[in-house]
Amino acid sequence: xxxxxxxxxxxxxxxxxxxxxxxxxxxxxxxxxxxxxxxxxxxxxxxxxxxxxxxxxxxxxxxxxxxxxxxxxxxxxxxxxxxxxxxxxxxxxxxxxxxxxxxxxxxxxxxxxxxxxxxxxxxxxxxxxxxxxxxxxxxxxxxxxxxxxxxxxxxxxxxxxxxxxxxxxxxxxxxxxxxxxxxxxxxxxxxxxxxxxxxxxxxxxxxxxxxxxxxxxxxxxxxxxxxxxxxxxxxxxxxxxxxxxxxxxxxxxxxxxxxxxxxxxxxxxxxxxxxxxxxxxxxxxxxxxxxxxxxxxxxxxxxxxxxxxxxxxxxxxxxxxxxxxxxxxxxxxxxxxxxxxxxxxxxxxxxxxxxxxxxxxxxxxxxxxxxxxxxxxxxxxxxxxxxxxxxxxxxxxxxxxxxxxxxxxxxxxxxxxxxxxxxxxxxxxxxxxxxxxxxxxxxxxxxxxxxxxxxxxxxxxxxxxxxxxxxxxxxxxxxxxxxxx
Ligand code: BES
Ligand code: ZN
Ligand code: ZN
Numbered sequence: 240x241x242x243x244x245x246x247x248x249x250x251x252x253x254x255x256x257x258x259x260x261x262x263x264x265x266x267x268x269x270x271x272x273x274x275x276x277x278x279x280x281x282x283x284x285x286x287x288x289x290x291x292x293x294x295x296x297x298x299x300x301x302x303x304x305x306x307x308x309x310x311x312x313x314x315x316x317x318x319x320x321x322x323x324x325x326x327x328x329x330x331x332x333x334x335x336x337x338x339x340x341x342x343x344x345x346x347x348x349x350x351x352x353x354x355x356x357x358x359x360x361x362x363x364x365x366x367x368x369x370x371x372x373x374x375x376x377x378x379x380x381x382x383x384x385x386x387x388x389x390x391x392x393x394x395x396x397x398x399x400x401x402x403x404x405x406x407x408x409x410x411x412x413x414x415x416x417x418x419x420x421x422x423x424x425x426x427x428x429x430x431x432x433x434x435x436x437x438x439x440x441x442x443x444x445x446x447x448x449x450x451x452x453x454x455x456x457x458x459x460x461x462x463x464x465x466x467x468x469x470x471x472x473x474x475x476x477x478x479x480x481x482x483x484x485x486x487x488x489x490x491x492x493x494x495x496x497x498x499x500x501x502x503x504x505x506x507x508x509x510x511x512x513x514x515x516x517x518x519x520x521x522x523x524x525x526x527x528x529x530x531x532x533x534x535x536x537x538x539x540x541x542x543x544x545x546x547x548x549x550x551x552x553x554x555x556x557x558x559x560x561x562x563x564x565x566x567x568x569x570x571x572x573x574x575x576x577x578x579x580x581x582x583x584x585x586x587x588x589x590x591x592x593x594x595x596x597x598x599x600x601x602x603x604x605x606x607x608x609x610x611x612x613x614x615x616x617x618x619x620x621x622x623x624x625x626x627x628x629x630x631x632x633x634x635x636x637x638x639x640x641x642x643x644x645x646x647x648x649x650x651x652x653x654x655x656x657x658x659x660x661x662x663x664x665x666x667x668x669x670x671x672x673x674x675x676x677x678x679x680x681x682x683x684x685x686x687x688x689x690x691x692x693x694x695x696x697x698x699x700x701x702x703x704x705x706x707x708x709x710x711x712x713x714x715x716x717x718x719x720x721x722x723x724x
Contacts, residue, residue, distance in 0.1 A: 240404065241356055241377045243349050245387035245396055246334070251297045253334035253383060257290075258299035259323045261316075261337035265309040271296050276304050288326050299334060303327070307337070313347035314631040320351025321701025324377065332379040345384050346395040347631070350712075352380050353403030354701035359414045398527055402715055405523035406708035408432060409515040413693065413706025417491035417508040421464035422539045425490055425511060429469050429518045429537060436475070436525040442468040450558065454574040457555040457565070459540030461495055461548025466540035468579070471518060471533070473525040478532040479722055483588030484521060484714060485579035487572045487595035488514025488539035495568030496544045497551060503599075505695075509706060510572070512692035513594035514539060516710035523711070524718045531722035534586050538575035542568070554653045558582060559676050562653035570658045572597045573672045580676040580683075590619055590721060591683040593673065594710045600665030601687040609633040610691055610709065613670035616682035622720050623684045623713065630712035634686065640664070643671035686710055 250258055262276075264283050272291065281289040287306040293299055303326065305319050316337055327333055335352065339345045356377055386392035412420065412428065420428070423443075430439040444465035447456050452468060459466030469488075489510035493499060499507070514537035521535040549555070553565045555574065558581040563574065572595050583591045601611045610627075612634050614620045620636055627634035643659075646668060650656040655675055659668045670685050677683045691709040698704050 240353050240400065240407070241380045243352055243380045243382060243396055243400060245345065245384055245393055246381045247385065247387040248334070248381070248383055250336040250383060253297070253299060253336070253381060255299050255332045255334040255381060256330050257301045257303050257327060257333045258293065258297055259303045259305060259333055259335045259337070261307045261319060262304050263307045263309050263311070272302060286322065288322060305337070313344050316344050317347040317351035317631050318700035320348045321355030324352050324355035325698060327377055329375045330377060331375060333377065334381045334383060336383040339384050339386070342386055342389070342392050342395050345382060345386055345392050346399045348382055349396045349399035350403050351701045353400055354406060357407050357410060357703050359411060359703070359705060362416070401523050401526045402712060405519040405715065406711045409512070409519040409708040409711050410703065410706035412515040413509050413512050415508070420511070421490050422459065422467045422488070422541055423464060425488060425514070425539055426467035426469045426537070429471070433471065433522055434525055436473055437522055438472040440470045451556065452558050452578040453556045454558065454563070454578040455538055455540055457549045457553070458489070458542055458571040458574050461545045462541035462543040464541050469518065469537040469539065471521045471535035471537070473521060474532040475528070475530055477530040479530050480589045481532040481534070481587070482718060482721055483583035483586055483591045484517035484533060484535045485576055485583050485591065485593035486514035486517035486535070486537050487511070487576055487597065488537045489571060489575065490539065490541045492542045492569070492571065493544060495542045495571060496548050497567045497569040498544055499569060506693050509693035510596050511539065512596050512688060512706065512709060516594045516688070516708065516714065519708070520711050520714035520718070523715050527715070529718050529722045531718050533718065534583065534588060536579035536582055538579040540571070540575055542571045557676070561655055561675065563655045563657050564650040564653040566656065566658040566660065570669070573657065573669050576673055577676045580673060584676070584678040584681060588681065591677060591681055592623070592686065592714065592717065594686045594688060594714070596689045596692045597687045598666045598669050598689055600662065602690040604637070604666060605635055605690055607690045607694070609635050611635060611637045611666050611687040612684055613637050613639050613667070613687070614682070614684035615639070615674055615677060616684070619682040619684050623686070623717055626716035626720055627713040630716045632691070632709065632713045634713065637666060639670045639674060640667055643668045647671045647675060686713070
């Protein structure tokens, strides 16, 4: 990640290779540069970026003009910063003059820079020989702001880098090839990337059996890489409440015996995106020193077909004691989450939030950029949606209907049905199933990130191709909100 600092320097005096200059649609343009920009086709239309030589008008030899709306929101600035950073390929230092009006906007710019600079290169072979073949990395970025001398502004920039590091960590885990990140490796990676303030314990398959985690074991039993449960505990002395985070960690979802068609399987390394998000967010919350206790549960298994796999028709006994009739082994996320949610309830958390790439139906309903939020408590749901807005993630509340509760409880054989053969309202059914594992009276929210977790198209703004780190920023904001009470 580049080093981002704040400076009171003016655009004219900023010392960098490139001056990134935000131009609002209602700005009066600098006459000299304005003419050059117009000549180069800059119209100020949304998302436009045009670079020109500065010709001595400012200290930096190159100016990159970035079009902004007349009154940009923090998210507009976050995106503009990310877009500009991606256009800065081959540049070592840059100064960002995007005219933030508040400390929050300064932080958004810093986040956009760190998130836009993300690249996953671990699997590119090192080019031998010529120096010119080595990618130039953006090392230093200065954000121009009148707030530069204020402590809260420098702290906001430092905090933004902690948040972005967490998002980028989650992206890395999602981007890892699934053969290289199987359950034991993923569990170990979470532990390796933790901090001293967070205690990490891992349950292996023997311990999971002793602890009656029939959901996680049932999903994992078809794979020759055994399942894991990772518990992360952050409990500061000044904690004002206790938040439990539960994440779906399917390192690869083949569908199991209810195997997926090839095309649907292609991106299923992203199916541990929820566990990645809750683990990364827990570490970030600890690094930020927020006064809230957090217990994270990453429910990790690989969903594979084999002679030992769970079959449609099998009955699993879950951690909670409830029995579940399995009808479709591709609806595995709810089974691993059920054990994590039961454990979160046992931990007596004040709030429970789970994050999961749970249903294709959520993608059908809300598309690839919006997560679904469901739950049992209007206040918590509103806090999640509000946090997502501030964080710059798009989330939308969906209901859990009585109809779905009836279907979940309609098994003739066991206590619960895992799967509704009718696809209508699949996201709602899944959430109704999860709710069965939440203690009566504990506020709970479920984030279905199936759409936003993975970007199988090109990069845009601060969102790269591949893993996006969806959910991380919202969870951290939510923890801030809950710890302010
Ligand atoms: N991991 C998938 C959901 C998913 C779909 C995530 C698309 C990301 C992108 C989940 O385990 C799954 O397969 N769900 C099934 C459930 C169905 C069998 C009830 C689905 O959505 O089709
Ligand atoms: Zn599945
Ligand atoms: Zn899945």
